[in-house]
Amino acid sequence: MHLIRLTQLTQLTHRAGLAGLAQALAPRTAASAHCDLPCGVYDPAQARIEAESVKAIQEKYQANDDPVFRARALLIKEQRAELVKHHLWVLWTDYFKPPHFEAHPQLHQLFNEATKLAGAAGAKASTDPHVGQELLNKIEEISLIFWETKKG
Amino acid sequence: MHLIRLTQLTQLTHRAGLAGLAQALAPRTAASAHCDLPCGVYDPAQARIEAESVKAIQEKYQANDDPVFRARALLIKEQRAELVKHHLWVLWTDYFKPPHFEAHPQLHQLFNEATKLAGAAGAKASTDPHVGQELLNKIEEISLIFWETKKG
Amino acid sequence: MHLIRLTQLTQLTHRAGLAGLAQALAPRTAASAHCDLPCGVYDPAQARIEAESVKAIQEKYQANDDPVFRARALLIKEQRAELVKHHLWVLWTDYFKPPHFEAHPQLHQLFNEATKLAGAAGAKASTDPHVGQELLNKIEEISLIFWETKKG
Amino acid sequence: MHLIRLTQLTQLTHRAGLAGLAQALAPRTAASAHCDLPCGVYDPAQARIEAESVKAIQEKYQANDDPVFRARALLIKEQRAELVKHHLWVLWTDYFKPPHFEAHPQLHQLFNEATKLAGAAGAKASTDPHVGQELLNKIEEISLIFWETKKG
Amino acid sequence: MHLIRLTQLTQLTHRAGLAGLAQALAPRTAASAHCDLPCGVYDPAQARIEAESVKAIQEKYQANDDPVFRARALLIKEQRAELVKHHLWVLWTDYFKPPHFEAHPQLHQLFNEATKLAGAAGAKASTDPHVGQELLNKIEEISLIFWETKKG
Amino acid sequence: MHLIRLTQLTQLTHRAGLAGLAQALAPRTAASAHCDLPCGVYDPAQARIEAESVKAIQEKYQANDDPVFRARALLIKEQRAELVKHHLWVLWTDYFKPPHFEAHPQLHQLFNEATKLAGAAGAKASTDPHVGQELLNKIEEISLIFWETKKG
Numbered sequence A, B, C, D, E, F: 001m002h003l004i005r006l007t008q009l010t011q012l013t014h015r016a017g018l019a020g021l022a023q024a025l026a027p028r029t030a031a032s033a034h035c036d037l038p039c040g041v042y043d044p045a046q047a048r049i050e051a052e053s054v055k056a057i058q059e060k061y062q063a064n065d066d067p068v069f070r071a072r073a074l075l076i077k078e079q080r081a082e083l084v085k086h087h088l089w090v091l092w093t094d095y096f097k098p099p100h101f102e103a104h105p106q107l108h109q110l111f112n113e114a115t116k117l118a119g120a121a122g123a124k125a126s127t128d129p130h131v132g133q134e135l136l137n138k139i140e141e142i143s144l145i146f147w148e149t150k151k152g
Helices: A002-025 A030-039 A045-063 A067-095 A098-103 A107-121 A129-151 B002-025 B030-039 B045-063 B067-095 B098-103 B107-121 B129-151 C002-025 C029-039 C045-063 C067-095 C098-103 C107-121 C129-151 D002-025 D029-039 D045-063 D067-095 D098-103 D107-121 D129-151 E002-025 E030-039 E045-063 E067-095 E098-103 E107-121 E129-151 F002-016 F020-025 F030-039 F045-063 F067-095 F098-103 F107-121 F129-151
Strands: none
Touching (some): A045 A107, A067 A107, A067 B067, A067 B107, A107 A129, B067 F067, B098 B129, B107 B129, C045 C129, C067 E067, C067 E107, C098 C107, C098 C129, C107 C129, C107 E107, D045 D067, D067 D107, D067 D129, D067 E067, D067 F107, D098 D129, D107 F107, E045 E129, E045 F045, E098 E107, E107 E129, F045 F129
């Protein structure tokens, strides 16, 4: 079920890969050149995988009351959640351009809520896996818009 | 001139420091509790200082055509610009809350433009110090809103 | 009150220490016990996405002879290639277990070649996108084995 | 074409290598040449802001005995304290020059005490906000000397 | 006793340093050139020193049941253990070449076990210093092979 | 007051050099606990190994005028030089205590010169391996003092 979705995503990505290559060969202004250089390749899967890790750690935290295990779980969850934020920030700043924000006016708030939720996921409230699932849902919303803009 | 502005900012910060302490002692919801923990103290000066570094490097790049010096300048500018983005992203996600975005509807776009500009500042176009100055101006706009919300 | 609770947990831990060691010497459970916490979620897509970025940067390097653009391309490619190595190393150490290496004797060499190639991809030879493609092919080989072990 | 240009620059560099060394031995220019590039812009505010964060976390630690909150507080305080040390080390090594140390013989010890205190601030004793305040006081001492050298 | 071993290691390293220099001046293929650049100098001491730190923290964890001390010990041990893994991964990928793996067929498994053990050292089981010692023993095995290849 | 306590635990630490294990098992004050935890194990070899890498890269830079090779050499040298600074800063702040500085009054300046030289090693002047050798000599001076304090 999950594997199927991943495979589909992979196929999308492969197609996107070619699109990216086409883009790379297209003449571009200095502005897009310097913007595209660090980020010719984007994939919301990077944020999603880290967020899945956050949720998995929350489930293990609930299932194991060993204090050392829990101390490590909080530490590692903090790191994973920070990576979720970073990958989302990069998408928001480096991939999405003004036309995308005009076409999807909710994007700014969606990213702000998702990154806030990642912060929440790294924190007290988030030893509850439902918070991790909420984060995954936000990332899925962003992901759908992302792939739509790639198709566009 | 510059020193005067910095001193004033410092005084503002010191006052804000107390405000922050007051906040810290105030009862808070779980939501604000977990959000505030990593970020009880915010200051746009962190982004501004790194952006000043970006601009200073651009000026030195223009003034020195030694290839090794320029290679290092590009590398270090990249790092500084990345720090500018990080400090701005943290402010946007961790400090500013929904009421701020309602009171200042331009905030989302302002942060998106500033972080895009920081990306630009780390790139080809940005060996021109005017791009660094543009970045500093955006950060100043954000800073004014930030201190207004602190006073509020 | 809080300290007392923690101290008690601590005593539990002390006892758990030895139990944990015993576990560590046991073939399967301990290995997954200490390994699963940081890495309950794995996905070769993390390495693949960074490798696609490496190859995309190589394409752009070939398509743009501006020296500043190329200097930044080399820098960013280095960073992406380092991330490819890191994601592959984590898979090799944290996900794959002795039974996997018995079932797939080529895995050690495959990971060693892929990470060496990522190093190559970050270097001189690799301004040729064919090297980036070679890296992607190795990651695909690893990915196929990974998903096979997941199904297993 | 591009390679030729780079090779020529490279030959220049080769020659510049010795010239650079000569410069390095000269009292002021070379020192600023190699030192100023990464750090044309310095501001003790960077250390102060992180230290304010350390103290604010200490206040919150004292005000909240939730074990998860406290575990995160210790983790984040450790990170902030490390940043305090880093910003102070950079000032001590990259900004301050021999003439400053002659004019302010206490500077070495002041920086050593402040960074030791930042280490303390990251540790057990430092769940007491007074330790955070001590750290802020040391940074203020450094800051006063810093701005005096800037005026000079 | 330990100091004596360190001094000897240092002498070995110094000799290796010259060998490394000789290597650096020898003509090399593009392949080895780009591989050697980041890693002209290798020393298993880097992994060993971090592993000694892991074991020392384990000793102190056992000797101190203060909850804040233990929370910090777990955090710092995690960081040290991560560095052990990193230094070992770099040796495995960047220093050792196919002829080494043919001459020492156990090398792949040895590195995989050592890095898994470093993960263990960063985890629950590892609050027992015997796990840290096990890690040090694996690193010693790798170190002996490393210096043998350097002599070769 | 706090400093006095620090000095006392410093003496403990000094003696603890070799008897670190004994000390680790002995009951300790909070003050010594927080100081010893991150830094039970020190070795100037960490700085020396990175500095050898800096010098080796300088040799290779001089021996290879390929522009891509040289661009990568400058980047990697910058990273290695930064690590040299970090390892030296940690020794200066976390290992050396007031009695050491009284016994070796030149230590502060020695560390300041070594870290400045590491900065130089990461910069223009440093494409000359003699600068890397100068850095290694400073680290050797520090190393001799370090091992003397360990014996003491």
